[in-house]
Amino acid sequence: MSDYLLTSSGSVIDFSPMAKGLWPRIFSSGSWAPWMGTPDSLLGSRPISEKEAIRLTNPENWVNESAAATFDLLLKGIHDTKIIDSMCDCYNRYLKLYGGKNSREKHKIAPSDRARILFEILCFATYIIVVRVVPGYIKRKFSAVNHASLSHYICRFNQSLLDRLDGFLSARKIPAVRARVIIGTRYLVNFGPNEPMDAAKRLSCYLRAGSIEEELRLFSESVGGTIDRADLEITEVIGLSHTGTVLDIISRSLNTVFKK
Secondary structure, eight states, rough: OOOEETTTTEEEEEEEGGTOOOEEEEEEEEEEEEOOOOOOTTTTEEEEHHHHHHHHEEEEEEEHOOOOOOHHHHHHHHHHHHHHHHHHHHHHHHHHHSGGGGGOOOOOOOOOHHHHHHHHHHHHHHHIIIIIIHHHHHHHHTTTSSSHHHHHHHHHHHHHHHHHHHHHHHHGGGGEEEEEEEOOOTOOOOOEEEHHHHHHHHHHHHHOOSSSSHHHHHHHHHEEEEEEHGGHHHHHHHHHHHHHHHEEEEEHHHHHHHOO
């Protein structure tokens, strides 16, 4: 009889430690823990081979799946919080009250603008996760493994998340949306040749920022310029006022994935 069972919920139970008088162990959500369940909790389980158990309990598989789940939860959080709607509503209320800079023709936020805002939110959120946040989550999750393995899991998670971002942007054809380029000073705006939306370039900008304050400023400027570059002194404030929502979406997503 096999020492391993695969439960109906997808966890692997290893009964081999019982031969040494120890508790069986269960692999769930990326790590092993003592199993103290009852026989009736094994209903629906099936025996699996040692080879299959090794494959299913490889932490790298869990890391890859968790990165994909994190990205999906980011998208869900953006949708559920209606953060893009909120940004657009703030700008429209400003226009309604004050008419915009120099009483110029009002800028209407088009679907392509909303795609640009989504791009900026996803790039900022992905950067914060891979650089600022997920190393701590990985270290707590796999506290018993050596430093080399921890570094590998962090890199694997980050690469999987970046691949997910790239795949999503390509599928939505967001790189085909052209980014508007500013020529001149912040408050004397001219538009230069448009460029493709480039996630790698945007993430590199965040890497060069050097501090969380500069990263927040860059996000605010990027979102503000997307909403309306001719009113940057207002639209950047709109971007900055929504950074808390983005950080909350990040926290909720990672807590859901890592604390199952």
